[in-house]
Amino acid sequence: xxxxxxxxxxxxxxxxxxxxxxxxxxxxxxxxxxxxxxxxxxxxxxxxxxxxxxxxxxxxxxxxxxxxxxxxxxxxxxxxxxxxxxxxxxxxxxxxxxxxxxxxxxxxxxxxxxxxxxxxxxxxxxxxxxxxxxxxxxxxxxxxxxxxxxxxxxxxxxxxxxxxxxxxxxxxxxxxxxxxxxxxxxxxxxxxxxxxxxxxxxxxxxxxxxxxxxxxxxxxxxxxxxxxxxxxxxxxxxxxxxxxxxxxxxxxxxxxxxxxxxxxxxxxxxxxxxxxxxxxxxxxxxxxxxxxxxxxxxxxxx
Numbered sequence: 001x002x003x004x005x006x007x008x009x010x011x012x013x014x015x016x017x018x019x020x021x022x023x024x025x026x027x028x029x030x031x032x033x034x035x036x037x038x039x040x041x042x043x044x045x046x047x048x049x050x051x052x053x054x055x056x057x058x059x060x061x062x063x064x065x066x067x068x069x070x071x072x073x074x075x076x077x078x079x080x081x082x083x084x085x086x087x088x089x090x091x092x093x094x095x096x097x098x099x100x101x102x103x104x105x106x107x108x109x110x111x112x113x114x115x116x117x118x119x120x121x122x123x124x125x126x127x128x129x130x131x132x133x134x135x136x137x138x139x140x141x142x143x144x145x146x147x148x149x150x151x152x153x154x155x156x157x158x159x160x161x162x163x164x165x166x167x168x169x170x171x172x173x174x175x176x177x178x179x180x181x182x183x184x185x186x187x188x189x190x191x192x193x194x195x196x197x198x199x200x201x202x203x204x205x206x207x208x209x210x211x212x213x214x215x216x217x218x219x220x221x222x223x224x225x226x227x228x229x230x231x232x233x234x235x236x237x238x239x240x241x242x243x244x245x246x247x248x249x250x251x252x253x254x255x256x257x258x259x260x261x262x263x264x265x266x267x268x269x270x271x272x273x274x275x276x277x278x279x280x281x282x283x284x285x286x287x288x289x290x291x292x293x294x295x296x297x298x299x300x301x302x
Contacts, residue, residue: 003030007122007137014139016097018105022139026078026091026122033086037125039079043095045072045105045118045141049224049273051231069272071103072118095120097141104149107265107301108140112235113222114273116265143301148266161200162187166281166293178291179209183283187255190295193302194264198279200255204247213284214243216257217292220264223274234278237263246286259299266301 009024016022022043028034047069078091099105109116118141124133143149166183185202192198204211218237223230238260243253257279268275277297284290 003028003034003133005122005124005133005135007120007135009120009137009139014137015142016139017142017144018097018099020097022093022095022097022120024093026093027088028084028091028124028133029088030084030086034084035082035127036079036084037081037127038077039091039125040075040123041078041093041095042075042121042123043072043097043118044070044121045099045116046070047106047273048115048117050113051224070100071105071116072097072099074098078122105141106149106268107142108262109265109268109275110262111220111222111275113224113231113233114275143266145302148268148300160189162190162295164293164295166283166291170293171291177289179207179285179289181207181209181211181283185255185281187295191298191300192259194259194261194266194299195302198255198257198259198297202242202253202255202281203251204243204249204253206249207247210246210286211243211283212245212286212288213241213282214247214253215282215284216240216242216255217280217282218257218259218264219278219280221274221276221278223276224272264299267297267299 006027007024008027009022026039026041049068074095076095078093097105106116108118117138119136119138121134121136126132163186164184166185167181168178171178182205183202184205185200187200202214204214217239219234220237221232221234223232225231240257242255247253264277265275267277277299279295279297281293281295282290283292
């Protein structure tokens with residue numbers, strides 16, 4: 001049996017908040033006595049930024065702004081040089097989750113051009129004749145309820161419902177190619193908790209052509225850059241069909257969408273990057289003509 005190294009966090013969901021302690025055990029399993037030159041534990045967290053291929057080369061200043069932003073970097077010694085007996089040895093640990101000076105811990109987020117991730121790594125140093133052991137375990141960081149270190153600009157009445165109307169006259173260029181139709185609806189709010197579903201309803205009052213589908217598209221808008229300029233990219237997170245086939249008129253169609261945890265986070269606006277979200281309401285007609293209506297969202301942690 002070869003030597004194995006594992007990190008077992010105490011929390012099954014691996015979710016932690018700033019100022020909490022990350023607790024768990026380091027498990028080392030070996031067939032015979034294991035001599036080592038020290039065991040260290042490192043907690044790391046950073047924001048990785050990158051530009052899409054179409055933006056690279058436009059502004060030289062971008063290359064400085066897309067360097068990784070380190071949020072936390074703590075290394076502690078678990079054990080000095082010693083020898084471990086054969087079998088499984090479990091070493092408990094407890095590490096405080098504190099950001100670097102002048103930094104805050106943003107929520108874990110996996111995007112296309114912005115990635116915020118955290119990990120705890122264990123290193124077992126051995127003599128030059130033996131290979132060092134290393135194991136890394138990712139964990140999630142979430143804000144405390146009601147806290148957002150990078151909130152968007154204040155918007156009045158963010159919790160109020162938002163009624164809307166969609167017809168050829170409300171579309172750009174007069175809705176060229178779109179059949180005569182009228183879709184009314186209401187969003188229960190544009191300021192939403194990432195823990196709660198996005199809700200509302202739509203009603204198709206009239207339509208001169210059959211409707212094939214009504215869809216709800218969640219979009220992330222990621223911005224990277226600096227004072228000299230920014231690169232802004234919108235990408236789809238998920239698409240939910242809320243109406244299928246020739247939809248009857250004057251029927252209340254509910255809107256209900258759960259935000260996927262790893263691919264969404266509270267709206268975040270900082271000096272070097274922004275993470276914002278939008279919802280597109282898409283109507284697809286039988287001739288494949290489609291019309292959309294865009295709604296910006298503000299996500300918060302309640």
